Amino acid sequence: MAKKAAKSPAKKIAKKAAAKADAPVLLSGGNPQIAKGEGDGPVQAYIAAMPGWKRALGQELDAIISKAAPGVRKAVKWNSPFYGVEEKLWFVSFHCFTKYVKVTFFRGTSLKPIPPGGSKHPEVRYLDIYEDAFDAKQFTAWIKQAAKLPGEKL
Helix, strand or coil: CCCCCCCCHHHHHHHHHHHHHHCCEECHHHCEECCCEECHHHHHHHHHHCCCHHHHHHHHHHHHHHHHCCCCEEEEECCEEEEECECCEECEEEEECCCEEEEEECCHHHCCCCCCECCCCCCCEEEEEECCCCCHHHHHHHHHHHCCCCCEEC
C-alpha cells in the first residue's frame, strides 16, 4: 500500500495564507469588508463574517426581515446589508460597530413607535442593538411597517 506523502511546511504555510486571503477583512469596529453585490449571497457572506455574538444577531435580523417582508430584495452596499421591496429602493440596513450593531430605518420617523436613535437626516432613525438587548417583537413590527413605506434610493 502506498503511503501518503506528508505536506511540506511550505505547502502548509501557503494553504493557511490562501485561507486567510479568502477570509473577509474586518474594518474598524469589526465591520466586515464585503464586496458590493445584489442578492442573498453577498448578504449571507457579510453575516458569516460578522464577529462574535453579532453573527447570531445578524442571522436573526436577516430571518426576521425575510419573513416579515416576503420577497424582500437584498444587497451589500458600503459594507452593509440593505433590504428593500422595490428594485434599488431600500427601507432598512445594518452595520457592525465595536460594541453594537446599528440598524438604519430610512423612513424611521414614519414608524410607530419611532425608533430611539436620531439622525441628521430628517426621516432616518437608528436602533443600536447591544449584546443580549434585542427586542425581536418590536423589531418585527418596525420591519412590517417599514416594508410598506416608499424605499430610499441610495
